[in-house]
Amino acid sequence: MTVLKLEKIFKIYGEGRTEVRAVNGVDLEVGAGEVVLIMGPSGSGKTTLLSIAGGILKPTSGKVLWEGEEITALSEGKLPRRRLGTIGFIFQTFNLLANLSALENVALAGGLAGVRWGEARKRSQEILTSLGLQERLIHFPRDLSGGEKQRVSVARALINDPKLILADEPTANLDSKAGHDVADLLRDVAKKRSKAVVVVSHDQRIRDIADRVLWLEDGKFKELAKMVSDPTCGMQVEQSPENPHLVWEGKTYYFCSAGCKKEFAEQKHV
């Protein structure tokens, strides 16, 4: 079942010579139980695309559909309510409210969706307990570790039982173990709770749990199979004759720039 569908999404800033196409005709479908990882260089439009998918940013053109309903047609007044019930957000910087406890941070999202406060607290306690935070319910964000904060953030994303989870660099501020834990948690969320999970990340740990990995560059998806690493700087570049490249010992190498190619050639005496 398709939970998120993006059809020919464009997001264009400025016009004429100053025009920037942050998202340039993207199509995407994500089904329940699927983890989709979107990777790409900085400024490639990943976060813009995630904001559009989450209904926070309006595309210049194209359609966003949540469970078949076109949300780009919804009014600004109706969109927040719809977002509460359909989408759970997980952010890089956790974005918890500083003066609320872990339990209150989660329950507030339920309360905003119209759940009675007592019920919201009960549900929050259950989710936080299932995420191993039963001892940290009344702790404030300042008293939690990065991994714990992100688990609270995941609990907040789940409180209203949304069909779609959107995560922006969820492991970027976490140490190795906490990063692995969160990656596993996202996989469990998708598989055990049957959620569609879209993650924007550079993290290899997320790549390991993703069902699909997409490469976004210049506002467009490119096939990851055609992406290779620049041997000089390590950046992912398209395996295209249009990019700087050379052949050394029978193998073709692709570079992000002429500078990297020159440096490589000097090192290898090509």
Next chain:
Amino acid sequence: MISLARKNLFAEKTRLLISVGGVAFSVLLILVLLSLYQGWQTLIASYVNGVKADVWVMQEGTVDMFHSVTLIPITFRENLKEMDGVGEVDRLLMRRVSIELGGKDVDLQLIGYDTVSGRGGPSRVVAGSDSPSRGEIILDRVFTNSNYLKLNDEIVVSGRNFKIVGISEGGNFIVTQTGFIPIEDAEELLEMQIFANYFLVSVKEGFGAEGVIQTIEANSDLDARGRAEFLEDNQGLVTETFLPIIEVLVLIGFAVGVAIVGLTVYTATIEKSREYGILKAIGAGNTYLYQTIFEQSLISSLLGFAVGVALTYAVDSAAGALVPEFVTVIRPVDIALVLGVAVLMSIFASFIPIKRIAGLDPLVVFKS
């Protein structure tokens, strides 16, 4: 649901203290002024209110006891007595005199009244005699307290000695206080043997004050006024003199309150703008965000109001004990009015922060 406003407010205790203190100061200023104004109104009215006369008769064109001097030949007394509906007629002599006490000149509102009927005398005597004999005086409590006088002390009025035999209340006219002496002493002292300043008229049973007033005015060149009308005329002194000043000061108090609550709520909103962005991003509607800001402002204002009212009682009580002229009356209606002002402050104070949040882009959540 949990009150985010309350959580944020009580988490920042210093800011809350500043905000509550600002409103409390503002409420204190407004309420002290209103209570002082009300106190003065009551004081000014107190003497006329206490005099057992249905009709006050005075020279034509008299404004009130403070702005006009009224002189009526004593012969009018007999004319008045003959008019329909007129019962007892008492003569009242009244003049503001300056006396020397402790090396400084002090003003005293000297009132000569008929000690036999007692009409025109002190409203309430709190110590000593309630009827002075020749050479005796009853002074207002505020006057004796301010000038460190007590019963049996003597004061000199226009060269004559008077023994203090009573202390009264209800004769404090703010800038001066009353001293009651027998009419015979007042006649000699003020050289008013053939004049009265006012005649105090009681209305016979079966007649109304309005009818008697019309009769007096139709049959003489004098002004006659009922007690309520004359009371209002005298309160005009406070209304006309002090009300415009009090209105300006109340406005300043209001502006101070709005500015302090507004600034503290605004800075709190700026500091928490990322959190408001998070709420917007996860799906909170603008109404919830506006409510949160207004609630913060309202809680600050209501706490400030409560502290301000308590402070007003404390200040009024302390000031009244230290300065006898500082007479205040705190009416429930004034407290209700100031509560309305405090709510109004919170509405005004929320306006700019709400505008700020309305324009907030939820995309801030993606910035690290």
